[in-house]
Amino acid sequence: MGHPLNVTSRLERRTLLRGAIAVAAASASPWRTATAAPAVDNAGGKIALTDAHIADLQKSIKGKVILPSSPDYNEERRVWSPAFDRKPALIVKVTSTKDVQAAVQFARTHDILTAVRCGGHSYAGYSMVDNGMVIDLKPLNGVTVDPKKRIARVAGGALLGNLDRATAPHKLATTAGVVSHTGVGGLATGGGQGRLARKFGLTIDNNLGVEMVLADGSIVRANPRENPDLYWAVRGGGGNFGIVTDFEFQLHEYDGIITSLSYAFPAEKAKDLMKLFGEMSAKAPPELTMNASLRTSDRGETTCSISGTFLGTKQAGETAFAALASLGVPTGNRIDEMDYVKLQSIADGSLHSERFGFGKYSYFRQLDPKLVDTVLDYVTRAKTPRTSFSLGMQGGAIAQVKEDATAFADRDGIYQCSVATNWAAGEDPAAGQRHVRELWAMIDPMGTGGFYINELYDETEERIRKTFRGNYARLVDIKTKVDPTNFFHLNPNIKPKPRPL
Numbered sequence: 350m351g352h353p354l355n356v357t358s359r360l361e362r363r364t365l366l367r368g369a370i371a372v373a374a375a376s377a378s379p380w381r382t383a384t385a386a387p388a389v390d391n392a393g394g395k396i397a398l399t400d401a402h403i404a405d406l407q408k409s410i411k412g413k414v415i416l417p418s419s420p421d422y423n424e425e426r427r428v429w430s431p432a433f434d435r436k437p438a439l440i441v442k443v444t445s446t447k448d449v450q451a452a453v454q455f456a457r458t459h460d461i462l463t464a465v466r467c468g469g470h471s472y473a474g475y476s477m478v479d480n481g482m483v484i485d486l487k488p489l490n491g492v493t494v495d496p497k498k499r500i501a502r503v504a505g506g507a508l509l510g511n512l513d514r515a516t517a518p519h520k521l522a523t524t525a526g527v528v529s530h531t532g533v534g535g536l537a538t539g540g541g542q543g544r545l546a547r548k549f550g551l552t553i554d555n556n557l558g559v560e561m562v563l564a565d566g567s568i569v570r571a572n573p574r575e576n577p578d579l580y581w582a583v584r585g586g587g588g589n590f591g592i593v594t595d596f597e598f599q600l601h602e603y604d605g606i607i608t609s610l611s612y613a614f615p616a617e618k619a620k621d622l623m624k625l626f627g628e629m630s631a632k633a634p635p636e637l638t639m640n641a642s643l644r645t646s647d648r649g650e651t652t653c654s655i656s657g658t659f660l661g662t663k664q665a666g667e668t669a670f671a672a673l674a675s676l677g678v679p680t681g682n683r684i685d686e687m688d689y690v691k692l693q694s695i696a697d698g699s700l701h702s703e704r705f706g707f708g709k710y711s712y713f714r715q716l717d718p719k720l721v722d723t724v725l726d727y728v729t730r731a732k733t734p735r736t737s738f739s740l741g742m743q744g745g746a747i748a749q750v751k752e753d754a755t756a757f758a759d760r761d762g763i764y765q766c767s768v769a770t771n772w773a774a775g776e777d778p779a780a781g782q783r784h785v786r787e788l789w790a791m792i793d794p795m796g797t798g799g800f801y802i803n804e805l806y807d808e809t810e811e812r813i814r815k816t817f818r819g820n821y822a823r824l825v826d827i828k829t830k831v832d833p834t835n836f837f838h839l840n841p842n843i844k845p846k847p848r849p850l
């Protein structure tokens with residue numbers, strides 16, 4: 350009898366040989382593998398992925414595995430923010446729920462650090478990793494509309510533009526954010542604010558049910574009848590609980606007529622403008638959504654503005670903004686009635702941002718004069734270039750939902766405030782970042798203590814806990830049940846309970 354190797358095929362021998370080379374290389378330097386880039390596990394330890402592992406993964410999916418050696422690697426690893434120029438070991442482009450399942454199982458088998466990517470717009474860079482694996486949902490982007498039932502089925506990798514463009518021909522819509530290349534996956538698990546939110550609620554409020562792949566690779570449905578706890582958690586708890594491969598959204602009748610308005614004034618008008626914004630927003634109908642902001646330009650000049658949209662004709666929009674006449678003649682203004690889908694992509698610019706950014710966010714129940722005075726005093730003294738303070742509105746249908754009806758708790762945070770800065774490559778961001786942190790530290794104590802998890806740059810675990818208020822304990826219980834090892838942790842993380850020893 351000969352050696353067992355004598356009866357193996359040439360292909361098997363090649364595979365065995367390749368495996369042996371990879372093992373030898375891995376033992377010489379655990380970073381070296383035949384084709385895959387250095388990979389890391391969830392504890393930061395090094396993993397040697399071999400050609401055979403990658404081939405097995407490729408065989409198990411209909412989508413494509415992208416490696417550092419692939420010609421499209423550099424394009425595929427680009428996300429919206431230039432701050433996250435990261436180099437994953439592999440990107441798995443999935444085309445079905447089964448592909449997502451296979452990718453999760455592969456990641457679990459090898460314990461690879463794994464990110465989930467839809468539109469790639471995470472401000473914190475959660476959807477791209479160095480040396481880990483990215484489950485890229487982008488090819489999974491179909492949207493189907495049932496106009497009779499007024500329901501849209503939206504795949505977990507779709508972008509907002511896919512959703513808006515599919516529903517508009519039926520004179521139907523649901524709430525989506527204001528830049529069309531943002532991903533439904535991230536937006537609709539964390540919240541979903543947009544021009545229709547005061548009228549129809551947050552995107553999560555229109556979620557009728559989901560299909561998900563959990564951390565153990567199982568495929569489940571979550572809706573009011575099946576896995577209701579999971580359904581509750583995935584409406585506001587972000588990507589903590591699994592990968593949504595399919596959303597069902599409630600649609601609303603909407604003729605698509607919208608008027609966009611913006612009025613700029615010199616900085617001297619800022620106090621009056623903020624006061625007026627408070628008065629107008631307090632009695633605004635749900636069709637009206639407004640922002641008030643103070644911006645300091647590259648040259649340190651501060652201007653203030655009110656902008657917004659009215660779901661209706663130009664004439665109705667002008668009437669809604671008529672009170673602004675009391676501020677005198679604006680230094681600039683724009684009023685455009687247009688089609689909703691067109692407006693939804695008007696701020697798209699390029700798919701990838703050229704500029705770096707940093708911001709802090711808070712919610713406020715009211716527009717306290719002390720808040721306005723603090724902001725005006727700081728901004729006029731500091732004159733920090735390229736910084737902004739901005740107040741947006743929630744309220745309307747968002748506030749009609751109870752704090753514990755979904756994971757998203759800040760229902761009474763009528764005003765959403767952001768303090769932000771941006772800079773180009775090569776510019777020094779230090780002054781802008783200091784401005785953001787100092788001003789935010791002065792005003793945040795006047796707020797609800799929460800922030801919008803989809804607008805997170807860097808936040809502590811304590812602040813994430815605070816933002817979920819009384820919902821946090823239930824979220825921890827659900828997380829412990831569906832993801833006890835915290836496999837999905839590249840997100841505003843809700844940690845599972847430690848496992849008993």
Ligand SMILES: Cc1cc2nc3c(=O)[nH]c(=O)nc-3n(C[C@H](O)[C@H](O)[C@H](O)COP(=O)(O)OP(=O)(O)OC[C@H]3O[C@@H](n4cnc5c(N)ncnc54)[C@H](O)[C@@H]3O)c2cc1C
Pocket residue numbers: 429464465466467468469470471472475476486505506525526527528530531532533534535536538539540541542543587588589591592593594803804839840
């Ligand atoms: C230019 C720009 C405009 C924005 N405008 C708005 C706006 O108008 N309204 C608003 O509410 N927010 C807005 N945001 C914030 C936005 O909601 C978040 O950045 C959100 O995370 C983006 O989703 P994404 O799929 O593009 O992000 P990605 O970076 O792809 O994903 C972020 C995280 O979401 C989770 N995730 C993504 N897909 C899934 C899925 N299918 N299942 C489970 N988890 C998933 C994962 O944890 C992932 O790490 C904007 C952001 C940017 C950069």
